[in-house]
Structures are given as structure tokens and as C-alpha cells.
Amino acid sequence: MTTAAAAPTLAPAEHAAMQRALALAATEGISPGPNPRVGCVLLAPDGATLAEGLHRGAGTPHAEVAALAAARAAVGPGTLRGATAVVTLEPCAHTGRTGPCAEALLDAGIARVVYAQADPNPAATGGAARLRAAGADVVGPACPDEARALNPVWTRAMELGRPYVTWKVAASLDGRTAAADGTSRWITSAVARRDTHRLRGAVDTVLVGTGTLLADDPALTVRDADGAHGPQPLRAVMGRRDLPPSTRLAAPGPDGAPAVHLRTRDPRAALADLWERERRHVLLEGGATLAAAFWRAGLVDEVVAYVAPVLLGTGPAAVGDLGITTITGAARLDVTDVAVLEPDPDDLAPPGAA
Ligand code: AOF
Numbered sequence: 475m476t477t478a479a480a481a482p483t484l485a486p487a488e489h490a491a492m493q494r495a496l497a498l499a500a501t502e503g504i505s506p507g508p509n510p511r512v513g514c515v516l517l518a519p520d521g522a523t524l525a526e527g528l529h530r531g532a533g534t535p536h537a538e539v540a541a542l543a544a545a546r547a548a549v550g551p552g553t554l555r556g557a558t559a560v561v562t563l564e565p566c567a568h569t570g571r572t573g574p575c576a577e578a579l580l581d582a583g584i585a586r587v588v589y590a591q592a593d594p595n596p597a598a599t600g601g602a603a604r605l606r607a608a609g610a611d612v613v614g615p616a617c618p619d620e621a622r623a624l625n626p627v628w629t630r631a632m633e634l635g636r637p638y639v640t641w642k643v644a645a646s647l648d649g650r651t652a653a654a655d656g657t658s659r660w661i662t663s664a665v666a667r668r669d670t671h672r673l674r675g676a677v678d679t680v681l682v683g684t685g686t687l688l689a690d691d692p693a694l695t696v697r698d699a700d701g702a703h704g705p706q707p708l709r710a711v712m713g714r715r716d717l718p719p720s721t722r723l724a725a726p727g728p729d730g731a732p733a734v735h736l737r738t739r740d741p742r743a744a745l746a747d748l749w750e751r752e753r754r755h756v757l758l759e760g761g762a763t764l765a766a767a768f769w770r771a772g773l774v775d776e777v778v779a780y781v782a783p784v785l786l787g788t789g790p791a792a793v794g795d796l797g798i799t800t801i802t803g804a805a806r807l808d809v810t811d812v813a814v815l816e817p818d819p820d821d822l823a824p825p826g827a828a
């Protein structure tokens with residue numbers, strides 16, 4: 475039998491520092507790319523705050539190193555001996571783009587480390603053990619749920635060892651993506667299409683199959699999202715067919731390069747390739763064959779469905795054959811969030827309508 479581990483007891487100053495570190499990690503306007511959001515607060519032995527730091531993205535200092543640098547700038551090197559580091563993620567033990575934070579903390583004379591979440595990255599984990607072995611007092615994971623909420627997709631992707639997959643589907647009420655003659659503009663409203671751009675701005679990769687490339691010639695860029703969005707996602711096409719040079723995905727995108735072409739029909743191989751490119755969150759944008767391949771492989775983690783109040787009665791289905799032959803085999807999903815996207819008055823007439 476197992477029992478849930480009791481949350482470790484933190485001193486009041488450490489608890490407050492952890493809340494501050496979580497807030498630092500959540501700072502708006504930061505897109506840490508393939509890396510997690512991390513915040514760190516350094517406390518003097520009397521509980522006074524010495525310095526703060528946060529991680530701003532791959533290749534830049536980790537939160538602990540940023541906080542150590544800020545402390546040295548403010549109070550000089552000697553005063554860190556015996557201090558406590560409060561950090562939202564277990565300090566790393568690896569040399570990646572930067573050096574190991576566990577060593578940096580030890581070198582600075584930090585005596586105690588409180589961390590919120592164990593590092594799920596197999597390449598980086600081990601910092602807590604390293605710090606303990608060197609004689610530091612180490613407490614954690616102190617509040618894993620709160621820390622995980624900072625980086626839900628990154629954490630899940632690290633646990634899975636592959637990018638997290640969101641399937642975006644836009645269809646009529648009866649699950650059709652086009653009418654019988656192939657016409658498909660515009661089943662969903664402009665407000666739903668804008669929401670799609672918001673979604674693209676929140677992932678790091680947008681993936682389509684070659685069938686969708688040939689049928690729709692999509693651009694897959696973030697264009698008219700409401701408000702701020704993250705960097706443009708990597709554009710990727712999966713399938714064995716060549717990309718016709720005249721298509722928008724074969725032309726240079728926002729990053730100056732054509733879309734990545736994953737020459738495989740195997741979703742697992744495609745995700746492994748994207749993982750090598752440090753992709754954490756893939757948005758499947760079409761079409762039905764690609765979606766079915768991911769479903770069949772058990773590689774869909776989340777669905778964002780735009781269901782239009784439109785009936786077509788016939789026409790292509792949103793997803794291909796999943797090999798389900800009886801009701802007990804149905805793919806059943808949990809509903810986590812529902813919103814009604816009210817069309818703007820301007821959206822009621824489809825673009826180009828007389
Ligand atoms: C920390 N503090 O602020 C961050 C950590 O490629 P690198 O060198 O930037 O390493 C990235 C990995 O290090 C990342 O996947 C995660 O496991 C850890 N990130 N660790 O101690 C930080 N950002």
C-alpha cells in the first residue's frame with residue numbers, strides 16, 4: 475500500500491519565497507521555447523530576500539544562476555554562504571546549453587535548497603541528490619501541482635519523451651469538414667478561425683499531412699490572433715509525397731525556411747523527429763488521414779474541437795477510419811472546457827457572400 479507523501483514543512487519565509495518564485499516563473503511576455511518556466515528566490519539565513527531570478531529561455535541562464543548573479547551584483551559574493559535557494563524546479567545536474575545549477579549553488583555556498591517540482595527531464599534530473607550528497611539541506615518536491623501548472627505541456631512532454639499532441643478539428647454539427655462537392659469555406663465562424671490562430675500562437679509546431687497540403691495549400695502561420703501570441707510555430711508536413719515547390723509550405727515561412735518535411739507515415743517516427751528538434755507541443759491541423767493515424771497510434775493527448783451550428787448531411791468526415799467496429803471500442807474523451815464563440819455581427823455573412 476502507498477500513502478500520499480505529506481507536503482514538506484517550509485518556514486514561513488520559505489513559503490512566501492516559493493509563492494514569489496512561482497509568480498516570477500509566470501512572468502508574462504516570456505516564451506522559454508523548449509525550456510520550462512522557472513523562478514528562484516535567494517534567502518539570507520534570517521529569511522530576508524537577497525535576490526531573485528527567472529529563466530527567460532533556452533541558452534540564457536537558469537533561474538538559480540540568474541538569482542546568484544543578481545545577489546552578487548547587489549551584496550557581493552561572501553554573503554551567500556549559508557543562504558537558502560527557493561526554486562520552482564529541482565536544480566539541474568547536467569551541462570546542457572548552460573552549466574549545472576546544483577554545482578553553481580554549491581559553489582556559492584548555498585546551504586539549503588527548497589524546490590517545488592522534481593525535474594521530469596531525464597537529461598537534467600539528479601540535482602537534489604547531488605546537493606544532498608554534498609551536504610546541503612534539500613526539501614522537495616514542496617508543491618508539485620502548483621509548479622506543474624506553470625509548465626503543464628512541458629512537464630507532460632518530458633514524462634512522455636515526445637511532444638504533447640493537440641488535435642484541432644473544425645467541423646459541422648454532423649462532423650463534416652466540407653460539403654459533398656468539396657467546398658469548405660467557411661464552415662466555422664471568423665471568431666472560431668481567429669481562435670485557431672491563438673492556438674497556433676500557443677504551440678511550437680503545426681503539423682499537416684501531405685493530403686491537406688495538396689488540397690488546401692495552407693500557410694500555417696499565426697496571422698490574426700487577438701492580442702499577443704508566442705513566436706511563430708515551426709511548420710511541418712508529414713507524408714511520403716514530395717512538397718510541390720509552388721505551395722506555401724515549400725516557400726520560406728516566418729523563420730525564412732520552408733516547412734519541415736517529415737518523410738514518414740508513422741506518427742511515432744514523426745514525433746521522434748520533432749522531439750530531436752526540441753519541439754514540445756504539436757498542433758495537428760489536418761486532415762482526416764493524419765488525425766486517424768495519430769489516434770490509431772494512441773498519440774493524441776488533447777482535442778480542441780470547433781463545432782459549427784451547420785448541417786451538411788454528407789461530405790468528408792473530420793477523422794478517418796479508427797478501426798472501431800463496436801460501441802465499446804469508441805474513443806471517449808473527458809470534457810475539460812467548453813466555450814460558446816459568439817460570432818461578431820460582421821462574421822454572420824461568409825466572406826465573399828453576395
Ligand atoms: C534549472 N533551472 O531555470 C531551468 C532548468 O538546455 P539547458 O541547459 O537550458 O537545460 C534545459 C533543461 O534544464 C530543461 O529541460 C530542464 O530540465 C532544466 N531547466 N533547470 O535548474 C532553470 N530552466
Ligand code: ZN
Binds near residue numbers: 565566576
Ligand atoms: Zn539549471
